[in-house]
Amino acid sequence: MQRSDILKGYPDGSLALDGTLTRAQALVMLTRAFGGFAVPVGDNARMALPASSLTNVPAWAAEELSPVLAAGLADGDENEAMSAEALSTLLRRAYAAKGTNLKDDYYAAVNKSWLDGSDIPAGLSINGPFYGLSLTVNEQIAALIREIDAHEQTPGTAEAKIKALYDCVMDAEGRERAGVAPIQKYLDAIENAKTLDELVSVDAQMQKELGLSMLLGFGLTTDLADSSRRIAAFSLIGAGMDKDFYVNGADAQRSAYTTYLTSLLTLSGLGADEAAQRVAAFYDAEAAISAASLDPQDYSNVDKTYNLFTLGELKTLLPNVDLDAVLAASGIENAERIMVSDVGALKAAAALYDDAHLALLKTAARLALLQSVATSLNQGFMDAYFDFVLAYYGVDARQSNEQIAAQQVQALLADYLSRAYVDEYFSAKAKADVEEMIGEFIAIYKERILAQDWMSAETKAKAVKKLDTMGVKVGYPDSWESCLDRAEIKSPAEGGSFFSNVIAIQMAMKQDVLAHQNDAPDKSEWIMTPFTVNACYNPSANDITFPAAILQSPLYDVNASREENLGGIGYIIAHEITHAFDNNGAKFDENGSAADWWTAEDYAAFRQKCQAVAEWYDGQEAYPGIACSGALTISENVADLGAAKCIVAAAKKLDHPDLDKLFRAVANTWASTTSRQMREYLAVTDVHAPDKLRCNRVLQTLPEFYTTYGIQPGDGMWTAPETRVSVW
Ligand SMILES: [Zn+2]
Missing domain, CATH: 3.40.390.10 (Collagenase (Catalytic Domain))
Incomplete structure (x- = not known):
């Protein structure tokens, strides 16, 4: 700070440097030292703190502080003492806002013109040279899909499956006509269950017919302690959102989430009041499970995630569930040792598996079913999902239905589109x-x-x-072999729908996993497309x-x-x-x-x-x-x-x-x-x-x-x- 008029002092001429520096005084000094702050643009505007973040601004400073407040650099309470640390934080914010000297804030200075001119294109929640690349890649693959779709394809080939699925995704009329009909029988079965036993049987039926379990299930994963074999993994219902959300989530975000869940229930046929009540109870249960769950930094910590149970030990945790039947429905042959990745969450959820919580579990099963297939149903479900994503992350625009359709095909037929992408680009x-x-x-x-x-x-x-x-x-x-070869994908003309094809793909994947359950995990497989x-x-x-x-x-x-x-x-x-x-x-x-x-x-x-x-x-x-x-x-x-x-x-x-x-x-x-x-x-x-x-x-x-x-x-x-x- 070299400007001579930074410290003007009190009206009596004293500087009172031995007294406590207040936030307003510090901010005024900062503003003078930096020669003021421009109205922020681009990234600085997005990151600006609301002016109301600084409270109790004294009248004498109000005018001079208005640019620094507009720049979004100030927060805290004027009546609280200002620490040296807080002062250095303010200084760093000022360096970033200016972005003129790479010795003060390297990232802000080197990237200044990009950051100032930056925007967030529709379909991205983050933009940057790094993130923009994914948008380009998606556009390239969408072009490949449209090119394949524009021509006749030989039946049974990867191209024919891409074309058939894309036609189903784009068949808005057919999807509107069907509404929730494709899953109606499961929704009814969930609601008609009179006991926990009956509800668990419905879950097993969905596992068999859809390849998805909503309430509990066994899967297969690489054994973390011995990477040459696979191990059964077991899970129950869990929290839908991250751990911090249930404790510190902003009201607007909480509301975005519960609105989304409520929409799923009403779109699937429940009345508004009933939907709201059921979501409130479900939310409380999720929050309780979340409180008992691992912290996000522990998800990759093998000491916390590798927990072995026997089937007998799981039965003790779930005395009201016929786990033998659940295991049989999963198709997994060897469950001598069963891995549980989050014991705290599992135990908190296990306490809900009794007849007294039947209504809650029905809501959980219904919501899980809807969430796993919602975007393959009609426009109402699509809109509910994207409204939630935009509100939750505070981003402005979603992509066109055509772009979204291409990305859905890209995700579902990833093996085929990977090959097409690599060949071309x-x-x-x-x-x-x-x-x-x-x-x-x-x-x-x-x-x-x-x-x-x-x-x-x-x-x-x-x-x-x-x-x-x-x-x-x-x-x-090295190999393009894919379990998609065994999935039957039908076009609308052949009687296929987006939903039926999603399930066909899901079942092919599940069967592939089960067919290899006794083999060593294939380390040549790619875990990223x-x-x-x-x-x-x-x-x-x-x-x-x-x-x-x-x-x-x-x-x-x-x-x-x-x-x-x-x-x-x-x-x-x-x-x-x-x-x-x-x-x-x-x-x-x-x-x-x-x-x-x-x-x-x-x-x-x-x-x-x-x-x-x-x-x-x-x-x-x-x-x-x-x-x-x-x-x-x-x-x-x-x-x-x-x-x-x-x-x-x-x-x-x-x-x-x-x-x-x-x-x-x-x-x-x-x-x-x-x-x-x-x-x-x-x-x-x-x-x-x-x-x-x-x-x-x-x-x-x-x-x-x-x-x-x-x-x-x-x-x-x-x-x-x-x-x-x-x-x-
Ligand atoms: Zn990394």
Whole structure:
């Protein structure tokens, strides 16, 4: 702050610097120091705090504060004391609002013109170079579908099935005519059940005929403790929304959700009063189950999710349910050991499975059935769903029915459309180039692991083994074999409907799983489709996957410089490799089985480093008033920090590396914008840090970042070297 008129003092001429600084005083100083604030546009406008967030504004400051309030930077109560921490938070908000100096807020400055001009296109809840790519991919696939639909197709081929399904989805008239008729017999059976036993029988019938169970059921999954076999998994009804929603959800969001559930019930034939009453009771039950459930950061924590039960133990929890019959209906042959992923939620739900809660369970079954098939019924159900999504996430516009139809076909016939997409849009050169980059990164990782001073030679050898055996999947799977080949998809002319085809696909998938239940899990199978704009590490297979759709501009470009590709796709590749050694991945061995391969001392040191990462992020504000939770985002942050070290190491192998280019590419990769509501939602549910911190907070750990830009104490991006964290 260098402007001389910042501190004007009290009318008597004193400055009262030993007194307490109030919010209004601090904000006035800030406004003068920054030469005022413009009315925010683009992302800053979306993230602005409402002016009413600052309460008890004194009359003397009202006029001078109006721009800073309009800029959405201020919150809190004027009558509360202002801490040094709160002052530095205000300063950071001001740096972000200005976005003029990359030494103060790197992400905001590098992305300023994009952020200021950003919008959110219909059909996206978040926009950015990264997210916009998925919209492009969807448009490309929609064009492929329309092209297939425009021609006659040979019966029985993948193209004929795509055409038949698309025609059914687009058959609005047929869908309106049918209404809820396709599921009427199940709705009636649910309502007519007189006992819990009868209701459970109806559930088993739906499992057999629709391939879906609404109230309880057994499934099959890879055994986390032994990735060479499958294990039965058991679940009951659970909460429909995230855990934080039931505790802290805003009224508007709660209302969006209950309105949606009520609409489902009325659209399926219940009266408005009855629907509202049933939703209220159902909501309370969901909230109670949610309160007993795992926290979102524990979903990938094998210590919390791998819980073994015998059928006898489950029977003790559910004394009123004929579990033998439920198991028989599932088609699963071996249930000697049964995995339960959320014991707290299961126990809370189990308490509801008796005749006294029959009415509640009927509502749960009815809503589950409607939610699983709603968008394949008529327009009323579609509208109810999209009204909910738009209101809940605070986004403005949905896509056209035609775009939505294409995406539904894309999701249902993913195997076929993946192949069509890859044939049309993916190059062999991109695959070879990215495979080479991955090989180089794995070699860098080995060097880095061997150089760690806190790890013993014994643990290092095992970590290197995990890298040596890591599977690499790039572009598309080796085999296009698909269980869709066994699904009979009928066009409207053949008597098919959207609903009947959804069920045919669902049943084909279920039969495929059951047919392979005694085989070892197939590790060559892809858990992401090639048209997904994302990437992953699968701890149960110890492999990394980079679908074709993510290997394109702006994240990867054969014509871009090496540094730009390192800051784009390079960051993402190295991030996925690091997941093998984040706080969750570290618990799996080279075969993908949960196992303790660390010495006790090394593991303790590792945990300590992970804890420091949690603290590095905890409380950091990416947007005014929305703090990052260090505990929620720890695993992704460990992966981001490892990724940054790796790409810088890769760049340093070049002659005269241009690190400025690399760091800018990182900032561009994570540029994004969304509604404030969505940011608030992500802050309590997303295990990734907000995109802005995936740039700024990560770069702040790299000495090369400070030297590239000459960042010094006093700059907004500065942190003292001894406070910077690192795991890998
Ligand atoms: Zn990740």
